[in-house]
Amino acid sequence: MNDDQLHRLLRAHPARAVLKNSFNHSVWTRIEAEEAGSCHVCVRRLCAAFFTWIGRPVPAAMTLAASIALGFWLGSPEDPGGHPSRSEIGYIESINPLLLERASRLP
Numbered sequence: 001m002n003d004d005q006l007h008r009l010l011r012a013h014p015a016r017a018v019l020k021n022s023f024n025h026s027v028w029t030r031i032e033a034e035e036a037g038s039c040h041v042c043v044r045r046l047c048a049a050f051f052t053w054i055g056r057p058v059p060a061a062m063t064l065a066a067s068i069a070l071g072f073w074l075g076s077p078e079d080p081g082g083h084p085s086r087s088e089i090g091y092i093e094s095i096n097p098l099l100l101e102r103a104s105r106l107p
Contacts (some may be wrong), residue, residue: 020026036040053059 054063
């Protein structure tokens with residue numbers, strides 16, 4: 001059967017599908033139920049809830065203060081006396097040519 005014959009046959013006997021009024025709603029309900037179990041949807045909902053929460057003034061201020069405190073803590077020197085550690089001095093000596101010359105002249 002070629003395309004023209006098939007086309008004429010389909011035109012001669014059109015199928016009339018009668019759908020319930022709630023068909024569209026039930027289809028979208030099943031699609032949403034299927035998507036609800038996926039990990040991608042759960043992560044998206046979790047991110048949306050987090051950003052909604054952090055968008056409020058009090059949580060935003062607390063997050064900013066915690067970020068600043070964490071930055072100061074991570075950026076603070078390890079040695080509380082302010083003296084460079086031996087590893088820092090060793091690194092400076094290894095890259096500074098003037099210190100290398102002086103170290104080679106010392107007995």
